[in-house]
Amino acid sequence: MPKATLEQWRMFKAVVDAGGFNQAAEQVHKSQSSIHHAVHKLEAALGLGLFESAGRKVKLTPAGELMLRRASLLLDEAYKLESVAASLQNGVESQLRIAVDIVFPSHILYSVLSQVSDKYPLLHVEVMETVLNGANDLLQQGKADLAISPFVYTNGFSEDLCHIEFVLVAHPEHPLHALERSLSLNDLKAHRQIVVRDSSTERKAESGWLGAEQRWTVSHIKTSIDIVAQGLGYAWLPKAMIESQLSQQALVQLPLPGSNLRQASLNLSFEDGDKLGPATREFIGLLRFETMQSTGCRVANVTDSD
Structure with missing residues (x-):
């Protein structure tokens, strides 16, 4: 049998998070003496001192630092267990929050959502459009149930959903096309590149930037397409989103040595599969199926390499 109770661990962490016994008492709505009692019983059960005095404050001992990391994991699992129980009790979930990178083909998303809603x-x-790290950030913050992101989610489950092809394009009358030869990196650096801003508030990433001395940063891929179509710069754009412009030669691929194509993987991620309700599971199953049927988001196979 465990020597310590979950409530004692909760009081221990509350003191650390609040910065002292008095502050913890206010936050958890318990008396200071009850929190002191719980922590002292915990220390006695473990045979370890978890706190030491530091003037009018307390600080963790080295043993306390180690115990805090373990206690945080224990309490997180306890909260997850209660969430799973709540979802089982409630049956079908009332909401589905999806953070999806803006390069994911919208027609697939809309088709799946329509079927799930029926x-x-x-x-x-609730659909939240994101760029680069944005989807995983929302998932980690508990603001999304699912994420479709170009990055693997390290704190939960991630699967390779599909690959998106990007092409480097410019307006047919852009000066880079007038060179009529394969382009060098120096050629590209001398002209304006249009890039899309990472929607993450913490982990900023740049994808496809070629080091142009002048660049315009925008918040949405559709803005980037519009700017490039007006001849104001060049950009890496999802091929599936500009098929009509390419076929009409409103946008023309730039001749890079080797290839003017690049690929980005998109991952489907979530925190805990046991917490997913039937509607969310239905969405995931349909998303996998629709993606396999689509030409706009190529499904990875065993011969793919990034």
């Missing part, structure tokens, strides 16, 4: 008409769906 089956679960009371389901409230």
Whole structure:
């Protein structure tokens, strides 16, 4: 049998998070004496001193630092267990929050959402459009249930959903096309590149930037397409999103040595599969199927390499 209770660990962490016994008492709405009692019983059960005095404050001992890391994991699992129980009790979830990178083909997303909504008409769906690290950030913050992101989610489950092809393009009358030869990196650096801003608030990433001395940064891929189509710069753009412009030669691929194509993997991620309700599971199954049927988001196979 465990020597310590979950409540004692909760009081221990509350003191650390609040910065002292008095502050913890206010935050957890318990008396200071009850928190002191819980922590002292925990220390006695473990045979370890977890705190030491530092003037009017307390600080963790080395043993306390180690115990804090373990206690945080224990409490996180306990909260997850209660969330799973709540989802089982409630049956079908009331909402589905999806953070999706803006390069994911919208027609696939809309088709899947339509089918899920037909089956679960009371389901409230929230779609959050993101760039680069943005989807995983929302998932980690608990603001999304699922994420479709170009980055693997390291704190939960991630699977390779599909690959998106990007092409380097410019307006047919752009000066780079007038060179009529394969382009060098120096050629590209001398002209304006249009890039899309990472929507993450913490981990900023740049994808496809070629070191241009002048660049315009925008918040959405559609803005980038519009700017490039007006001849104001060049950009890496998802091929599936500009098929009509390419076929009409409103946009023309730039001749890079080797290849003017690049690929980005998109990953489907979530925190804990046991917490997913039936509507979310239905969405995931349909998303996998629709992606396999689509030409706009190529499914990875065993011969793919990035």
